[in-house]
Amino acid sequence: MSDRPIPLRAVRTAAKCPVCGKEVAASYRPFCSKRCADIDLGRWLKEGYRIETDEGSPDDQSGGGGPTGQER
Numbered sequence: 001m002s003d004r005p006i007p008l009r010a011v012r013t014a015a016k017c018p019v020c021g022k023e024v025a026a027s028y029r030p031f032c033s034k035r036c037a038d039i040d041l042g043r044w045l046k047e048g049y050r051i052e053t054d055e056g057s058p059d060d061q062s063g064g065g066g067p068t069g070q071e072r
């Protein structure tokens with residue numbers, strides 16, 4: 001129970017970028033740059049996706065001999 005992601009509320013008070021640990025920029029709080037904001041957002045989206053869809057990722061890597069995924 002210690003592998004929980006840091007809640008944004010806690011990050012808000014921090015003065016360091018949660019992604020790289022640099023000083024945050026007022027324009028990109030609570031991140032230091034748009035890049036870090038994007039990275040963090042990506043992580044969130046990924047995790048949310050996993051939690052929401054528990055059926056596995058869409059097999060769109062290399063069609064061929066995949067599991068039976070018949071969608072009418």
Ligand SMILES: [Zn+2]
Binds near residue numbers: 017019033036
């Ligand atoms: Zn950063």
